[in-house]
Amino acid sequence: MNAFPKTSALMARGCEFLGTEYAIMCGAMSWVSERNLVSAISNGGGFGVIACGAMTPDLLDAEIAATKAMTDKPFGVNLITMHPDLPDLIAVCAGHDVGHVVLAGGIPPKGSVEAIKAAGAKVIVFAPTLALAKKLLRSGADALVIEGMEAGGHIGPVSTSVLAQEFLPALSEEHVVFVAGGIGRGEAMAGYLEMGASGVQLGTRFACATESIAHPDFKKAFFRANARDAVASVQVDARLPVIPVRALKNKGTEEFTAKQREVAGVLDREEIAMAEAQLQIEHYWAGALRRAVVDGDVENGSLMAGQSVGMVKEEEPAAEIIAKLMAESEAALGGRRAA
Structure with a gap:
């Protein structure tokens, strides 16, 4: 029996796309999003993403293999578009049959999307403007992450709530769109799902999970x-x-x-x-x-x-963080529907 029927119904498209129980992605955080945290999030029903960052192809190869040894659930790999070894990193992902590759840090170089898809993987991209988002989706990207300036790490100039209002009505009917930036509780997640998002991405909320190797x-x-x-x-x-x-x-x-x-x-x-x-x-x-x-x-x-760092107050297992987000979302949806 599904404990979160309302939230799960709104997430159905995202879950089908990711192959997960919940459409909750973990943002790729260099040095943090490695085998331990990634496998814990995937085992908890979410979607872990390895942060390749500045890794060499050999290091990424070892990281993917180690992650596969810790989970049999789907997970993805985040690649930086300006990495000088991008074609080799894509080949490493293909060699491991990685199902989803996230391209971040700029417009994907020519041929990169095609190379990923040729290996049978789905491509997830970021876009700071609606026009670029439409172009990337026309060019073969399978899903989009819109990330507001509330997020940690590299950011754009526009807030998550404004991006969601601009992108979701235009794209969510035909495309898989995840919302990221400043999400720390399930109530916010529920709001974006109701607006048409297929799922969400959180980074800061997972950075201090029990399984995170952060100091x-x-x-x-x-x-x-x-x-x-x-x-x-x-x-x-x-x-x-x-x-x-x-x-x-x-x-x-x-x-x-x-x-x-x-x-x-x-x-x-x-x-x-x-x-x-x-x-x-x-x-x-x-x-x-x-x-x-x-x-x-x-x-x-x-x-x-x-x-959202102010909402991170203690170490918690990744699976508990995911369960809390789902419970908070379900309660919020239930409350609004009953009103």
Whole structure:
């Protein structure tokens, strides 16, 4: 017997697409979304996603194999579009029969969507504008994630609620659309499902799950934080196309500002090309995030977190987080329908 009939009915399309019990995806968080958390979320009925980040093809190959050893449920892999080894990473996913590949960090390079689909996998993309979303879906993408600026990590300029109102009426009838950014409780999830979303994606809510390998000090920083502590980075030089990153404010936030000035200076001297400058910025974030997540350096590392961080107060098993979200959503839907 289904304990969450109203929520499950609204999620049916997303569940069919993902092959899961619940259409709740975990956002890919570098150094956090690895075999332990990914398998726990999938085993709990959700959809875990491995964050490839800056991994080499060999490292991704080992991570997928290790995750498959911990769960027989569906999970996906998130690939960064600007990764220099993207074709090889796609081939690794194909070799493991990964069913869903998420392309993030920019417009998918020519041939990447086709290569993923040729291996039989579904392609999930992000789009900051409705026009680009329609173009990507016409070009072969199977599903879309719309992510508002409340999210942690790399963000766009528009809030989740505004994106949902713009995208869902235009796309949800014909396409699978997941909503992400600032979702910390099931009531919000229910609202987006009622608007036409096929499911949701959460990152911050899962970052401190019991199964997350994040350092205890990283988790404590989340437990102490509130929404206004999660701030977006500032762009120092208009020529350097830096995507803002939302993280808990600390010394590392200030160091990023200094890093931008350093890279801008190198550009001024024409010592590197713009693409290399962008890659240096991305490598900075990968290293800063590792310092916080793995080493526990919460002062100088990057504490990437969404504004929903204020709702993260303790360690909980991933399956319990999912069950709570479903119960909160069901209660909200029941209450509104009865009113």
